[in-house]
Amino acid sequence: MSFHTSAVYFDGHGPAFTTETLDLALARAEALDIHDIVVASYTGETGVQAVQRFAQHNLVVVAGVYGFHKLNEVRMTPEHLVTIEANGGRILHSGHAFGMLGRAVHRRFDTIQVDEVIAHVLRLFSQGVKVGCEIACMAVDAGLIPAGGEAIAIGGSARGADTAIVIRPSNTHAFFDSRILEIICKPRD
Secondary structure, eight states: OOOOOOOEEESSOSGGGHHHHHHHHHHHHHHHTOOEEEEEOSSSHHHHHHHHHOTTSEEEEEEEOTTSSSTTOOSSOHHHHHHHHHTTOEEEEOOOTTTHHHHHHHHHHOOOOHHHHHHHHHTTTOHHHHHHHHHHHHHHHTTSSOTTSOEEEEEEESEEEEEEEEEEOOOGGGGGGOEEEEEEEEEOO
């Protein structure tokens, strides 16, 4: 079997590409009959847009960890949280697969850790590719999508979504069993 598909490369990055990224991801999910969709969304804005498109899918919205920016708080607005959950999306609050303990060691001892090296290598493709790999592993770790099945992971560059990949994710502890199968879209720069 062979696939003939083209990746889309954006001339820029950020929230201006969210609508097109989500639409491209939905089209690819339908073409490949992929049910598991994982999207990064700290404030919930991208998550709300995703839940409107992926109503027939297992949508996991990865919202980050409690207390990352302010002790005991998350950045997701209560309104977005309610909208996502009311429309069938599941929200995952979790530490970054590529950085929580390593970040603590780096901050304390000013030394780089292996998870940071992996994150920097994935950023050679784009910030969103790194995020996509990370959130897919986090969703597997939480039992919200299966390891080894095909999923679509959607991430971005600080805000919004500008990258979508087809991935066969693994648990974080087995990260090198993951496979990026396709780049659906990403920033060219």
